[in-house]
Amino acid sequence: MNDVVGALAGAVGMSHVIHDAAAMVPYLTDWRGRYTGRAIAVVKPGNTRETADVVRICASARVPMVPQGGNTGLCGGATPLADGESVVISMARMNRIRAVDGANNALVAEAGCTLAAVQQAAEAASRLFPLSLASEGSCLVGGNISTNAGGVQVLRYGNMRELVLGVEVVLPDGRIWDGLRALRKDNTGYDLKQLFIGAEGTLGIVTAAALKLFPRPRSSATAWVAVPDPQAAVALLALLRDRCGERVNAFELVGRPALELVLRHIPAMRAPLAGAHDWHVLVEVADALDGAALDDMLERAIAGAIETGLAVDGAVASSLGQARALWSLRENISEAQKIEGVSIKHDISVPVSRIPEFLQRARAALTAMWPDVRIVAFGHIGDGNLHYNLSMPGAFDNAGFVARTGEVNRIVHDLVAALNGSISAEHGIGQLKRDENARYKSDVELDLMWTVKRALDPHGLMNPGKVV
Amino acid sequence: MNDVVGALAGAVGMSHVIHDAAAMVPYLTDWRGRYTGRAIAVVKPGNTRETADVVRICASARVPMVPQGGNTGLCGGATPLADGESVVISMARMNRIRAVDGANNALVAEAGCTLAAVQQAAEAASRLFPLSLASEGSCLVGGNISTNAGGVQVLRYGNMRELVLGVEVVLPDGRIWDGLRALRKDNTGYDLKQLFIGAEGTLGIVTAAALKLFPRPRSSATAWVAVPDPQAAVALLALLRDRCGERVNAFELVGRPALELVLRHIPAMRAPLAGAHDWHVLVEVADALDGAALDDMLERAIAGAIETGLAVDGAVASSLGQARALWSLRENISEAQKIEGVSIKHDISVPVSRIPEFLQRARAALTAMWPDVRIVAFGHIGDGNLHYNLSMPGAFDNAGFVARTGEVNRIVHDLVAALNGSISAEHGIGQLKRDENARYKSDVELDLMWTVKRALDPHGLMNPGKVV
Missing domain, CATH: 3.30.465.10 (Uridine Diphospho-n-acetylenolpyruvylglucosamine Reductase; domain 3)
Structure with a gap:
């Protein structure tokens, strides 16, 4: 393997090949800390030609390659396997x-x-x-x-x-x-x-x-709306599209436990509405024009929703600061959940119209098994995408429940499959969901994926053990 | 081959297999009448299962298959080859x-x-x-x-x-x-x-x-604008996006010869503006909301364009009838050109910013070869897509020029390639542009296309002689 490291150093310069064990550490563990792998070296090409040279060197030596970006993925897709046989190719220097x-x-x-x-x-x-993510x-x-x-603007862009x-x-x-x-x-x-x-x-x-x-959007308006149930949330989305048209930018569902976690653990967070509500949505509308009077448009749409029972209460942010505060309630859910303790997470999607059925049937099946289970459901329901996280009360001492992840996944993912949904809406497959994905894909689809993989990468050298 | 026809009849029913020569005629020539092929039979499955049976029968007998829709394609992609060895699979009965x-x-x-x-x-x-085409x-x-x-709404959708x-x-x-x-x-x-x-x-x-x-859009406004040159047209698009934001639905360029063809050959067409102008654009803006006051918004944007010299004159349609009349000027260009006589057609795209350079350099190269050449340029320049059609004055007697299609293509397509554009923006490849495409694609890209083709269709039975 020293030959390979030497050749890589020849291609990109000695200073851009890391093979000291301590220096490699940041590249070998994924962001969530679930996976730690080993590698022959981490190499950092500075341009496309150097990347091609690196790949050619690895390919001739039949050394597997693990491309890596910012190492912020959630499924271990950029983390090398434990066998230590691969080279990590970090793209960080190609930043023009x-x-x-x-x-x-x-x-x-x-x-x-x-x-x-x-x-x-x-x-x-x-x-x-328009792409916008927590880790941007x-x-x-x-x-x-x-x-x-x-991310949060998929609905529109x-x-x-x-x-x-x-x-x-x-x-x-x-x-x-x-x-x-x-x-x-x-x-x-x-x-x-x-x-x-x-x-x-x-x-x-x-x-x-x-x-x-x-x-670029020049006008925007943001509101927090309490809705009686997820069915009303889906109907509210249709109403908003009717009243605000193409201006609807984001439509995020936040369940009561998710909001409570944020209020409990994140400093300076305040509930936007009086009273407690089981379900909320965070709505953003935006327009490329100045002075589009969106506050008023959103206000009237929400008033209409309250009249017809699709909403219980709502508040339109009256300043950019208030809008930011509403968004930080949404954006801090993951962080708050991390502070609360471990949980079993899912990143699923179903057709938007079936979100209510998913939530109702998943709750029924999970509470039948674990009557006390706490369901933290939130996310991009305008895209049919929910982050659906489960824990037991007192999540600090949750290890026993987390040990049953397989059983929980089976309930949640079987239901997703029954609703013609996806077990990974936006986080990908990586190492984390490869076996689970193989379980739910049809034989024909798996075979098509393998056909493509074998045709393009006949020696199986590109990021082995991921996706397929 | 009688075995295959018999098996197909068994799969879809005798009445859905056409193998009488006269009855097959409508399926064997493409819409433009450029290609006429032959086939063993035309088969019309009624559902997915029957389609699968048909394909399985053909695949086991190693009979090539030509899928066909409405037979309105412009590149011969749905027309069988002349060898008469294939079966045409018409999807017309699967219409639920x-x-x-x-x-x-x-x-x-x-x-x-x-x-x-x-x-x-x-x-x-x-x-x-939103997809909308002449042949819809x-x-x-x-x-x-x-x-x-x-089609015409790609800009937005x-x-x-x-x-x-x-x-x-x-x-x-x-x-x-x-x-x-x-x-x-x-x-x-x-x-x-x-x-x-x-x-x-x-x-x-x-x-x-x-x-x-x-x-659905509930408000719209349509305008016809004379611009001094294509550079101004591209700048006008940016200005409209600045003034109308996401409402810009369509932005079509119409050169003077294209407009003149329509006025000459299509009954009841009238020039929307006084005087003659070399270049025009047809603009549509739309909004999902009622009463969006788009006429006024568009009027002001065009007035601003005239002030800064980006436009020479313009008219916003004051009724739906007027808007339709403006659109029919654009939509009748192909028909008018057909009446005028044969021409050499191109369906190209380049980055929107390079449209002016394309038009200027193409004109220079073509007039150097044929000083009298008539350039009918029009199309979706908001997408960088031009229909760029060439003929000689007195196009009825144009055979000599059309015989030089290869030379003309070389000039136009070499320039498209130099500008990192596409020699088929929206019509596809089919039979018409297969060789031309192979000429301009890189070896790596052609090899990737063949790798995919061989992996998915190892016996080369699906629509052979098309695309790759």
Whole structure:
């Protein structure tokens, strides 16, 4: 293996190959701390040519490769396996914005740009790059592409998959595919870029991408609404689309236990409404124009919802500070849950229309097994995507329950499958859900995935043990 | 071959297998009349199971298959080759809307539904399915999916590729892949549906799809604007996005020769503005809300454009009838050109910002070869997509020029390639552009396309001679 490390050093320079055990540590454990792997080395190419050289060296030596972005993934997709046989390829040095084309509403960013840097480059050109995530200051856009990242504005702008116009990829044999076309229309064959988006580095390494830009919103309004039940929340979304049209930006569900966790554990958080309510939604509407009078529009829509019983109470933020405060209630749920203790987490989606049925049937099945189970349900229900986290009362001492994760997953995921949903809506598969995914995919679909994998990576060297 | 025809009759019923030569005629020539092929038979399965049976029968006998929708394609993709060895599989009988889910903003349509039927099903649920094409009354949605159809609202809603949530596909060996998930977020592996969208039936047969629906627009405004040059048109698009934001629905360029053709050949057409102008744009803005005062907004934006020299003159339609009249000027260009005589057509795209450079350099190169050449340029420049059609003055007697199509293509397509554009923006590849496409794709990209093709269709039975 010293030969490989030497060759890698020749390709990228000695200072960009890490093989000292202590120095490798930050690259070998995933963000949640679930997985720790080992590696021959961590190598940091500085440009596409060097990435291709690195891949060619590894491929000839039949050394598996683990592409890594900001190492903020939630499923262990960028963490090497424990066998210690692979090389981690960190894209962090490829961090140039190569081009911004305002008239074409596109920019070209290298894989190692942080998502925040991409957002800032768009802003500097008076445009919006709409992907927005909790980790945007540290996650890398190559990782966002490889995991088809989602977040809070998918409702309006789509997932990362919809935001990519073209990609540059180093293939598993080290060839470079320049698919960096920044075109809105291109019907010259198979849409190869979609193979690499969301593939978690198992089919090649995305080194750069042409990304779509949008007009920046200049008006927005944010509201917190208490609703009687999830059925009303889904109906409220339809009502808001009727009253506010394409302006609806975000529509997030927050269950009472989720709100209570935040109020308990996060300093300076305040309940937006008087009284306790079982279900809330956080709504944001936005418009590219100034003075769009959205506060008033949202206010009237909510009043209409209260009249017809779709809402119980609601408050529109009267300042940007109030709007931020509403958003921080939503954004701090994960952190609050972490403080409370361990839990069994799910990231699922079903058709939006079936969210109420999912919540009702999942609760029934889980409480039949564990009458005291605490259900922390929240998330992007405008996309049919729920974060559905379970713990027992007094979660500090929750180890016994967490040991039964398999049983809990079975109940939740069987129901998701019955509703034609997804067991991983936005976090991906990685190591965490590979077996679970194989359980729920049809044989035909698994075979298609393997057919693609074998065709593009016949020696199985790209991020083995992930996705498929 | 009688064995195969007999087996097909057994699968779908005798009355749904056409093998009489005269009865097959409508299925063997493409819409433009460029290609006429031959076939063993035309078979019309009535459901997914029958389609799978048909494919299995053909696959075991190693008989090539040509999937066909409404036979309205522009590149011969649905026309069998002249060798007469294949079976045409017409999807026309699979014409059910399987489900409409308003709360999930999705419907499931079978491949044989006309695009108009899909639009109507959406409308019946107070939703919009935004794909809109000249042939929408007769094209089938399976063909729209297989060609990744575009049209006039791509600027706002995207191509067909962006409008599909899930597909059901019969694979080349007759297995059925049920990928009909109607989810906004699903990160459980490779996005297999994208392989079949835009593949023109070369990787399998799309039998049904889950499609996205949107709020219906309730307000709209349409304007015809004369601009000094294409550079101003691109700047006007940016200005409109600044002034009208996400409301900009369509932005179509019409060159003077294109307008003159329509005024000359189509009855009851009138020039919208006084005087003659070299370039015009047709603009539509729309909003899901009632009373959005878009006329006024558009009027002011155009006035601002005239003040700064981006526009010379403009008129906002004052009634729906006037708006329709403006649209029919745009929609009748192809028809008028057909009446005028033959021409050499191109369907190209470049980044929006490079449209002016494309037009200027293409004109320079073409007039250097043919000083009298008439350039009819029009189309979706908001997407960077131009229909760029060439003829000589007195196009009725144009055969000599058309005989030089290869030379003309070389000039236009070389320039498109130099600008990192596409030689087929929305019409696809089919038979018409297969060789031309192979000329401009990189070796790496062609190899990737062949790798996918061989992996999914190892015996090369799905629509051979098309795309790759």
